[in-house]
Amino acid sequence: MRHDDTILTGTVLAFTGSPFNDTPDAAAQVHEAVLIRAGRIHAIGPLDSLTAQTPNAAITRHDGCLISAGFIDAHAHYPQTAIIASWGKRLIDWLNGYTFPEEMRFDNPAYASDIANRYLDLTLSNGTTTVASFCTSHPQSVTAFFDAAQARGLRACAGKTCMDRNAPPALCDTAQSAYDDSAALIARWHGVDRLHYVITPRFAPTSTPEQLIALGALWAEHPTCLMQTHLSEQIEEMAWVQQLFPKARDYLDVYEAHGLLGARGLYGHAIHLTPRETARLADIGAALIHCPTSNTFIGSGLFDMGQHVAKNQTVGLATDTGGGSSFSMLRSMAAAYEIGQLTGTALHPAQLIWLATAGSAQALHLQDHIGTIAPGKEADLVVLDLTSTPAISQRHARANDVWEALFPTIMMGDDRAVRQVYIAGQPTF
Known part of the structure; x- marks a missing residue:
């Protein structure tokens, strides 16, 4: 017995x-x-x-x-828990008006712990058992998240969000401190119990080339880590990237040129991709993370699921809390269905729940476990x-x-x- x-x-x-x-x-x-x-x-x-x-x-x-x-949520921002469903504008306005002021509060370890515990209670109550989350630029925000996940026995992925420009000074690190902080957090957390560290440049506009190079080097040194960032979420963002990196062929080329394109990469949103970017991502085996409630809430655009699955692209599903308007992966599945209808791909219920479970597990390279x-x-x-x-x-x-x-x-x-x-x-x- x-x-x-x-x-x-x-x-x-x-x-x-x-x-x-x-x-x-x-x-x-x-x-x-x-x-x-x-x-x-x-x-x-x-x-x-x-x-x-x-x-x-x-x-x-x-x-x-x-x-x-x-359910497996492949892209979220747990520090945005308290500002979910804030009246939005466009992406950059939303970051400046809501996200950055809230993230500044995570210099307080007690506040970070409170939000991390609240977030995981909310996601568990909605049936989500694994999350890949961005933290803030404060190392203690990562510790708070992993402490809360470890206490619940969760398999969880997270990383310090790195930014050294185009963000409030209180949230900016440097190329060196981003590398050093992330390396220390990898040593402390990666592979402990059911926890996985994710190297996390927020997105190209908030990192200098020097920081992107440093994080690319860190990833090369720790190839079992995932890397998460944002890609081609909004048209204005893409124009901004072109201004900041005028020599790049496209948005994806910025990441590739700095060592941040790989099979263990998670590229959130990826709505407005060029044919070259789509082909390159498929060739490398990188994962696109579909964030349907966020894409509609902030008015980013419609992810073309049909195009990507036709190319055998790895696709995960996510809430993108708090740009996404719900902690529920059921709601993400429903929104994915609605967006599929608008883009000519009628997703079957089996495909929807597969995206929220096995598909996201594959995106996170956790399919051997969950x-x-x-x-x-x-x-x-x-x-x-x-x-x-x-x-x-x-x-x-x-x-x-x-x-x-x-x-x-x-x-x-x-x-x-x-x-x-x-x-x-x-x-x-």
Whole structure:
């Protein structure tokens, strides 16, 4: 008898492939139960079969619910938690009016800790089990985030945001201090428990060439780290980059020329790419991170999912809190569907939930650990009540298959749909 064996029952959704490369029913399997042992998925299948393997396992029934891999938010700014849903303008106005003043408050470690804990409580309540977050330029903002994630047992990714120009002096570091601070944080946090350090230049306009070179060198020295930044979010931003880097062929070339283009790179937004940039990103195997609620909230533009998946581009999904207007990955899935409709790509429910789980896991190079329910994977799970509101319930009643049953929750669901979240097999509430 193993005292840590637990069986969860419900509609267990497990992906064995990408629904962008195969039909949804070929890419996914539906099971009756999942057996968790020592924080990992041990087996999936019929309840009778799992109970025969482990007759003394504790059984938790989530009948009528969908059990999925936990949601993975591949691009967020936890320091912007308190300013989410602030009346926006355009990107640069939003940064100057809301983001930078709020980020200055993170020189206070107690404030950073308060926001980090609040943020992770909010994301967990929405079914998100892993986040890749920008912090602020203060090293203590990274410590606060990782402390909060470690206390919850989360697999999490984050890094100090580096800026040495075009930002308030109180938020600016230097090329050398960005390198030194980031290197010290890598030594302290990268690979500890379930934590991953991400080298983080905010975006090209707020870093001098010297800082970009320093961070590119740091990445070369620590190739297991991810690197996250922003790319081609708004037209005005792109014009600004052209003014600041007149010799660059395009926005992506700025990063490549300074050692910041690679397969472990995460390029947020990536809306207004040239054909050269699109081809280069696909060739290198870098990840584009789709931030649909942010792209509409700040008026950035429409990400062309169809174009990128046709080129086998790696794409992750994100909330982009707080430019994004919701902590919920369900809302990000719904917005991705709506933007797909506007760009001529009708995304199937299987593709939407895959983007928020397995797709984002691939973008973060964490697919060996999380992202789908399979033996050996870590048991980070979300349990979705597919009848959480009267409106959803009445539509669910007419569903003919699992995808029709799930789609109303994707389009209309919120934290009320999250029945339970498991981190390494342990329930969180």
